[in-house]
Amino acid sequence: MPLIAVAILSYGAGLLGGFGLGATLTGVCGVAIALAAALHRHAILCAGGVALASGALIAAGTRVSDARCEREIIREGVHGAIIEEEAAPGAFVHARALECPVALSLAVETGHAASGSTVVVHGELGPAQRGYVVHHARIVVIAGPDWRRRWRARATQAIDRVFPADAPLARALLVADTRDLSPEIRDRYAAAGLAHMLSISGLHVGIIAVALEILFQLLHLARRTATIAAIVAVGVYVALIGAPEAAVRSAAMLAALGASRLLQRPTSPWALLAIGAAAPLAAPRAVLEVGYQLSVIGVAALIGGGSLVRRAVPNHIEGWRRTILAGLIVSTVATLASAPLVAWTFGRIGLVGPITNLAAAPLMTLAQPMLFLGLLLAPIGPLAALVGDAAHPLLAAFDAIALAGASVPGGWLVVAPTVVDALLAAVVSVALIVACVSRFPGRALLVGTSALTCLVWGALAPTGSGFTELHVIDVGQGDAIALRTPHGSWVLVDAGRAWNGGDAGRSVVLPYLARRRGSLVAFILSHPHTDHVGGASTVIAALHPQQYFDAAFAGSADAYRESLVRARQAGSAWQRVHPGDSLVVDGVALHFLAPDSAWTAALTDPNLASTIVQVRVGNVRMLLVGDAERPEEDWLVAHYGNSLGADVLKVGHHGSSTSSSAEFLDAVRPRIALVSVGLGNSYGHPSAAVMGTLASRGAQVLRTDRLGTIVVSTDGRRLLVDANGESWEVPTSSRP
Incomplete structure (x- = not known):
């Protein structure tokens, strides 16, 4: 080296x-x-x-x-910040302070701003795990987005026009924008060992460069001229998409490789890796980014795998056999070397990764240039649409490989590594790469084997946190609320939606609970709509809860009937919910407030018969209201009044304008308002007016479409929030 x-x-x-x-x-x-x-x-x-x-x-x-x-x-407070997402009253957005690179999270109470805008911030500053949270943030825009943001936004809009059926996947592959990828897609690719292909990297930029060089040579340009033209074209492409750091790193490595070819000076692949890994020389904090770490480990693993192929594959194996064998070896080394970081980031390891990567690589080789061509032709609508239609089968096949890989029984492991586990696994990863490139791999294998032995010996996940935790699991447009007791037991309220060929119970809820371990004591169904009961049968069949609580409002959804059948087969005791009923698990009390049978007798809408649960932990109250709308809210206010008071409110009906009446919110007075809602859903949820109303009453509004899964923890006195990789304590002053 x-x-x-x-x-x-x-x-x-x-x-x-x-x-x-x-x-x-x-x-x-x-x-x-x-x-x-x-x-x-x-x-x-x-x-x-x-x-x-x-x-x-x-x-x-x-x-x-x-x-x-x-x-x-x-x-002195925050004088100014650059926000990372679009901000509006009731939004919870990330930002970076202008004074220094301190991470901020803004619970916006007043003001609007586009993503990338520079704003003045006023509010109550509180500590978080990484940086600070500004509660009751009042923002005023002082400058719009910079050129990179504007160009990236234009590229995103062009991609949406050209690839309407595949826009989220195309944006990830072309401009490194993964925000609109659904939980199902993220989970699928992680389980299949293909998560690294979901965002632009050296692989994607390299494919585009090779395609451009071939094109220029077909146009009868000299090889030297074609190489220069391809490098320049890639540079223009990186600028047009807003120069994301991953693409800049890849372009720098590509330029160095091209220069070595033009100068006819062979360059070590390790030198190219050093160029791509040089970002921390100028910005030391770049080393903390997961994308940077995955890029460095991935390229190092490819170099190690290539060295192993040259030494281990006999010369008499030639042609397609050698190609397939070499690809399998390199893919296996890359999967194993990146497994520690993937496990730490995604919580799982795709054992089928070597196979799925081998199958997906040819499709990516064809699809990436077509995506690039479609973006270039975006101003010419008919031609761009033709390219978009041609790329769709390739992207569909790519997604099908991920689905097949994720569906293999035992094809992936759910893990929850501790810091010690991660360090030991990192030693194994480095030892593997060193062994691949070394002529005498004995020492590296000894070190790696020792670290692996220690890793296997230890437990991979704890069973309890000592806190009561409310997990609003990101299942898209639906609800799945998991309550975890201090001793690690679970109570699940709803299980997400179902779709053709799958459900959120199988793809999201089960892996989520399995990663954290612990038994499922009870399942509570708020009401029999598919976006709440869709994954219930899968969860019940797998985890065998002791009890199934239900409002007994007859629903027509097949998923509801299937959940009842599964409950009977699993031996789960079915119980109808009545006001005044309660369930106590490990000292955590769940009190059922509604629905009342007399109230539901004349109803035709299951939303109005939602099961209402008040969770009590010490002095902290949490109120879960399913899809309750204003008539049921009025019933609750009439029967319970200020007893509805809760520190945490799971906002009704995904933040719809049909719920969260002023009278109801005045009775509840939440400090935290949790909204379980799908990104870009067709219902228009959540209502901007409702979000603004919650924010104006001092509630910190947290949405799964913006933050992913949200976890609220309490010891009976304090409230802690963990969302989107950030943690903070909610001040008592948030409650008016």
């Missing part, structure tokens, strides 16, 4: 260790490695140790600078 590659990769490792494990420990390790290497006159390893210690030192300095800036923000 070239000296420069060792230095840059070691420097990145030092930064990562300095930010994560601690600068002192990482720096001491770097100095020890450098001294030991110097004693043995090993110059490259000595340089690596020095770079490791330097990275730790820079990380320490960066953390000191960040801490100084954070103190100023705490003392």
